Amino acid sequence: xxxxxxxAPPKLRGAGVIEEIKRANITHVLSVPDQHTSSGLLKxxxxxxxxxxxxxxxxxxxxxxxxxxxxxxxxxxxxIQYTGFLYALNAIRGVACEQKLPICLMIGLLxxxxxxxxxxxxxxxxxxxxxxxxxVGIPHVCIDDDRDLPKIAPMIELAxxxxxxxxxxxxxxxxxx
Amino acid sequence: MIDRxxxxxxxxxxxxxxxxxxxxxxxxxxxxxxxxxxxxxxxGAMGLASSHGLGLAIARPERRVIVLDGDGxxxxxxxxxxxxxxxxxxxxxxxxxxxxxxxxxxxHPIPNPEVDFEGHARAAKIRHCFTxxxxxxxxxxxxxxxxxxGPVFGCVNVEQGVLGPRSYKDxxxxxRRVAFRQALRQ
Numbered sequence: 001x002x003x004x005x006x007x008a009p010p011k012l013r014g015a016g017v018i019e020e021i022k023r024a025n026i027t028h029v030l031s032v033p034d035q036h037t038s039s040g041l042l043k044x045x046x047x048x049x050x051x052x053x054x055x056x057x058x059x060x061x062x063x064x065x066x067x068x069x070x071x072x073x074x075x076x077x078x079x080i081q082y083t084g085f086l087y088a089l090n091a092i093r094g095v096a097c098e099q100k101l102p103i104c105l106m107i108g109l110l111x112x113x114x115x116x117x118x119x120x121x122x123x124x125x126x127x128x129x130x131x132x133x134x135x136v137g138i139p140h141v142c143i144d145d146d147r148d149l150p151k152i153a154p155m156i157e158l159a160x161x162x163x164x165x166x167x168x169x170x171x172x173x174x175x176x177x
Numbered sequence: 178m179i180d181r182x183x184x185x186x187x188x189x190x191x192x193x194x195x196x197x198x199x200x201x202x203x204x205x206x207x208x209x210x211x212x213x214x215x216x217x218x219x220x221g222a223m224g225l226a227s228s229h230g231l232g233l234a235i236a237r238p239e240r241r242v243i244v245l246d247g248d249g250x251x252x253x254x255x256x257x258x259x260x261x262x263x264x265x266x267x268x269x270x271x272x273x274x275x276x277x278x279x280x281x282x283x284x285h286p287i288p289n290p291e292v293d294f295e296g297h298a299r300a301a302k303i304r305h306c307f308t309x310x311x312x313x314x315x316x317x318x319x320x321x322x323x324x325x326x327g328p329v330f331g332c333v334n335v336e337q338g339v340l341g342p343r344s345y346k347d348x349x350x351x352x353r354r355v356a357f358r359q360a361l362r363q
Binding site for chain 2: 062065069
């Protein structure tokens with residue numbers, strides 16, 4: 001087989017993710033930078049006037065701010081890395097889950113192997129993310145490539161329709177343009 | 178030193194349509210003085226009262242949001258000062274009742290009771306910062322607390338109150354959050 005015959009692996013376009021976020025009427029993004037989503041998501045979001053970007057110092061801050069925003073019917077997205085999710089878990093439990101607030105998490109899975117589901121990753125930190133989400137009752141989807149993009153907006157809508165937290169795991173690394 | 182309940186009673190006497198975000202001992206004292214739909218009790222994770230307040234201030238720019246925080250609580254979320262300083266909501270007032278202890282958790286001292294909270298707030302570029310240690314000085318700051326183009330940060334040095342545990346069951350009930358949401362719609 002020649003190089004020309006090899007099939008390029010599916011890509012995840014950052015622009016495609018952002019399009020879906022906008023489709024779900026997200027206006028505010030709260031974030032701690034994550035290497036996995038830095039160039040493909042956070043940078044273009046920071047340059048997009050359709051979004052209000054709130055840069056926070058620690059991931060648990062996001063939960064308090066997002067909770068307050070819900071009282072203005074403002075749809076926000078918390079864009080963090082999986083390590084930040086683990087760090088903020090008590091706030092996720094106490095604020096988002098126990099108060100049943102429409103808070104949507106977008107979690108970068110830095111280091112997830114292409115084509116490997118998170119629970120089968122060689123990395124311990126990645127393997128435990130979906131089981132933890134299941135235990136605390138947060139519905140979740142994993143976005144690996146462009147074929148998964150249609151799963152994004154419905155998860156955000158679900159959070160607001162049923163007033164509960166939801167999570168979108170970013171498995172593939174979003175590409176900048 | 179200021180008696181926290183006296184300070185809160187004075188604050189309550191001036192309150193109208195402001196959102197008040199309160200946590201732990203400040204919250205139980207506040208609730209014993211004034212029970213109103215526009216009270217928002219920060220629950221779920223210690224330290225996040227000012228983050229809830231920041232979100233509310235951004236979401237409801239037409240209303241003043243006054244956060245009643247504790248020093249132990251603030252230390253659990255000290256970076257919030259940097260975030261607030263950057264976002265600079267003009268309608269946010271963050272008051273920290275400093276007694277140097279984790280009053281709700283047995284009265285143990287905070288790691289360094291000498292910490293300069295006002296200095297931290299100033300370094301975080303929060304626009305208006307002050308520290309008061311007597312009730313007259315606090316009263317003189319009321320115009321800033323209620324009307325200044327914020328954000329405003331105030332450290333209120335208080336005596337230690339009654340040690341916990343206190344009951345938070347009533348203040349955290351869902352009916353209060355529903356009433357709060359309804360009050361904001363009016």
